[in-house]
Amino acid sequence: ETGVTQTPRHLVMGMTNKKSLKCEQHLGHNAMYWYKQSAKKPLELMFVYSLEERVENNSVPSRFSPECPNSSHLFLHLHTLQPEDSALYLCASSQEMGVSYEQYFGPGTRLTVT
């Protein structure tokens, strides 16, 4: 059983909708990540949070808005998305920020934008 949960697991939304993805980790980790995985492409890092502070934004469009209210929860707010934003969105956490720490992934949210 993973220590990182994500809801919803599947989401279909229109381009004018507003929705939010939720991630929760029960591991006591200090760093959390949002990744995007599009078909036939490698995982792309979107955002990194360390101790609730955003430390990385990889040129992600403003229609994606992250929020980290505490070290256990991470949200990704979505608005006016495009069909090309359809992808698997994965949340991960690690003990501390830094790529030498093992990352624990959630099951992902499969997003379809119509």
Place this chain on the structure above:
Amino acid sequence: KNEVEQSPQNLTAQEGEFITINCSYSVGISALHWLQQHPGGGIVSLFMLSSGKKKHGRLIATINIQEKHSSLHITASHPRDSAVYICAVASGGGADGLTFGKGTHLIIQP
């Protein structure tokens, strides 16, 4: 920016076969990760290594820092090993993040 290449992209083998998946990268790294992704999408970390070799059950990961190359081996493969195996490298510390390969899609037939 580090370029990560995995080979093969797709691999189909019979149960019991010895499997090798390769990963090459272009720039020196601080750590390399091997991940496993099952059809449902969830990702599990298999190994994190910066030198030498690690073994966990039927899985073995090796890395050659000088040659910028890593291999993931599966001994006595089983249909439940069918998954996408992803190599990811860390080129620095902090928030630089991981650079991921496209993955190797492995199917083990009974």
